[in-house]
Amino acid sequence: MSVLFALLISFDVANARGPGLPNVMVLATGGTIAGSGASSTTVVGYTAATVGIETLLNAVPELKTVANVKGEQVFQIASENMNNDYWLKLAKRVNTLLAQDDVDGIVITHGTDTIEETSYFLDLVVKSKKPVVVVGAMRPSTAISADGPINLFNAVILAGSDEAVGKGVLVALNDQINAARDVTKNNTSTADTFRTPELGFLGYMQGNKPYFYRQSTRRHTADSEFDVSSLDVLPQVDIVYGYANMNRVAIDAFVAAGAKGIVHAGVGDGSLARPAVEPALDEARKKGVVIVRSSRVGNGIVARNGEAKDDEHDFVVSDTLNPQKARILLMLALTKTTDTKEIQRMFFTY
Ligand code: DGL
Numbered sequence: 001m002s003v004l005f006a007l008l009i010s011f012d013v014a015n016a017r018g019p020g021l022p023n024v025m026v027l028a029t030g031g032t033i034a035g036s037g038a039s040s041t042t043v044v045g046y047t048a049a050t051v052g053i054e055t056l057l058n059a060v061p062e063l064k065t066v067a068n069v070k071g072e073q074v075f076q077i078a079s080e081n082m083n084n085d086y087w088l089k090l091a092k093r094v095n096t097l098l099a100q101d102d103v104d105g106i107v108i109t110h111g112t113d114t115i116e117e118t119s120y121f122l123d124l125v126v127k128s129k130k131p132v133v134v135v136g137a138m139r140p141s142t143a144i145s146a147d148g149p150i151n152l153f154n155a156v157i158l159a160g161s162d163e164a165v166g167k168g169v170l171v172a173l174n175d176q177i178n179a180a181r182d183v184t185k186n187n188t189s190t191a192d193t194f195r196t197p198e199l200g201f202l203g204y205m206q207g208n209k210p211y212f213y214r215q216s217t218r219r220h221t222a223d224s225e226f227d228v229s230s231l232d233v234l235p236q237v238d239i240v241y242g243y244a245n246m247n248r249v250a251i252d253a254f255v256a257a258g259a260k261g262i263v264h265a266g267v268g269d270g271s272l273a274r275p276a277v278e279p280a281l282d283e284a285r286k287k288g289v290v291i292v293r294s295s296r297v298g299n300g301i302v303a304r305n306g307e308a309k310d311d312e313h314d315f316v317v318s319d320t321l322n323p324q325k326a327r328i329l330l331m332l333a334l335t336k337t338t339d340t341k342e343i344q345r346m347f348f349t350y
Pocket residue numbers: 030031032033048077078079080110111112113114136137138139
């Protein structure tokens with residue numbers, strides 16, 4: 001898409017907004033932001049996904065000063081229980097709402113355990129340049145210094161801002177703005193857990209305003225070729241984790257269970273253990289399973305034909321996508337093709 005055309009779309013969306021405050025929909029899915037603990041000092045061992053959307057919104061009356069906010073409880077789960085059915089339901093609801101002229105942006109409240117996966121899935125299937133901001137909290141709503149209210153306040157401002165138009169799906173907690181493609185949870189329990197290692201934040205929330213300093217160079221949202229509007233199921237793709245002394249049992253089990261794709265979270269630059277793992281993946285490939293080489297390391301490019309002869313094996317490499325995100329892109333790629341050259345193009349594009 002030409003830059004001019006993209007700019008015109010961004011300008012068009014940003015200016016389609018009527019006068020006054022932006023109209024922001026808050027879609028609730030559960031998580032700690034909707035969690036409650038036994039006391040105000042309970043910050044671990046609380047129950048996630050117990051507080052409904054109206055309570056969440058009423059807890060932040062200041063929202064009315066920055067947007068016309070409406071809430072909807074799409075589902076109510078702890079996000080470790082997220083699955084493809086929930087993703088398809090959420091994506092279809094988001095696209096329906098964004099197609100409405102009276103919706104300027106969307107906030108999704110979500111558990112932090114799988115925020116990075118849901119946000120990347122949406123980054124690939126949302127068909128609009130309007131802002132979509134995924135937000136969570138690391139402390140339950142009942143805790144001293146709960147971070148949910150301020151995170152929600154900032155997310156609504158961001159979702160209603162012109163600055164966020166065309167930036168792709170964003171993950172915003174702790175005053176920091178991350179891109180869905182690259183963000184990952186870096187700490188099991190601290191409030192500053194969401195980082196984009198090496199590639200960095202897109203920007204910050206400060207003084208009730210977003211400040212952007214960069215944006216993703218990869219295709220997303222309205223520029224994406226993926227469309228889930230007519231899908232009710234997604235192809236089964238699994239991940240095998242690499243480690244010293246690894247065997248082939250998990251690979252064979254996933255193939256026997258009907259996996260259409262396997263992501264290998266290799267050691268180092270996506271290395272394959274021999275003689276156990278490489279032959280197992282080769283046999284899986286020969287049975288039609290698409291293999292993507294990723295890395296457990298978390299940063300850097302998995303180089304094609306580096307640690308394995310990908311051309312010879314007909315494997316795909318994940319570029320910089322970590323295993324859990326490579327799984328999402330492979331799943332969506334398989335809704336369109338099983339051609340590994342096409343799939344490799346997708347991994348170098350998104
Ligand atoms: N059960 C986890 C989840 O729903 C709690 C983590 C959180 O939301 O911060 O993702």
